[in-house]
Amino acid sequence: MSDLSSFPITTRWPAQHPDRIQLYSLPTPNGVKVSIMLEETGLAYEPHTIDFGTDDQKTPEFLSLNPNGKIPAIVDPDGPGGKPLGLFESGAILQYLAEKTGKFLPTDPARRWQTIQWLHFQMGGIGPMFGQLGFFHKFAGREYEDKRPLQRYVAESRRLLSVLEARLDGRQWIMEDDYTIADIATLGWVRNLIGFYGARELVVFDELKQVKAWLERGLARPAVQRGLEIPKRP
Numbered sequence: 001m002s003d004l005s006s007f008p009i010t011t012r013w014p015a016q017h018p019d020r021i022q023l024y025s026l027p028t029p030n031g032v033k034v035s036i037m038l039e040e041t042g043l044a045y046e047p048h049t050i051d052f053g054t055d056d057q058k059t060p061e062f063l064s065l066n067p068n069g070k071i072p073a074i075v076d077p078d079g080p081g082g083k084p085l086g087l088f089e090s091g092a093i094l095q096y097l098a099e100k101t102g103k104f105l106p107t108d109p110a111r112r113w114q115t116i117q118w119l120h121f122q123m124g125g126i127g128p129m130f131g132q133l134g135f136f137h138k139f140a141g142r143e144y145e146d147k148r149p150l151q152r153y154v155a156e157s158r159r160l161l162s163v164l165e166a167r168l169d170g171r172q173w174i175m176e177d178d179y180t181i182a183d184i185a186t187l188g189w190v191r192n193l194i195g196f197y198g199a200r201e202l203v204v205f206d207e208l209k210q211v212k213a214w215l216e217r218g219l220a221r222p223a224v225q226r227g228l229e230i231p232k233r234p
């Protein structure tokens, strides 16, 4: 039986199965990366819902695991050397889980680095830009009179999508025949942009034939469908 008592987060969200990976999350575009990955790999895990409505992510217990106050975060009772490991930042968690299982990250060194490169393209480009577009189009920023920030993030999001469109030309996944953590990181963000954020027309999504077909392929995967609903919303 694993001892997770050194992780204060477990006092607020107790582990029923301390031998399993503990996931603290919500089905947002960053959150679902990890639940999809856990579903794809088949690793045993226990999800805990972090409710933004009650600012769970700002509680001392959550901040003890992620001082940045954002989901997703995990505790792996069986980390390196068999010791428990806590991790935050979805890109780092995806890479960690890929290396732990030997899945969704090519072993060939050059292809491995290219996958990590595309993962960072999502982390540093798609995530932040689409997120700001969401703020200025769907959330509080919608009320701002000055439309230049919205225009800036729409233009940047379209540009990033066109980079993805070119990459996917003639490829079924970002890394050709290998479905990888780069796809897992990006799928939820593109789905969210045209779905929840309501920006389909704004980014002229229907012109992006390759991205559209890739998104459909991704969303057809049963593990993706399950991961998109985990943890349960409050």
Ligand SMILES: N[C@@H](CCC(=O)N[C@@H](CS)C(=O)NCC(=O)O)C(=O)O
Residues within 6 Å of the ligand: 028, 029, 030, 031, 052, 057, 069, 070, 071, 072, 088, 089, 090, 091
């Ligand atoms: N770079 C971080 C970003 C995480 C992030 O922004 N998470 C959002 C949900 S998608 C969040 O927790 N927001 C709550 C808040 O900011 O209070 C990662 O990829 O893990």
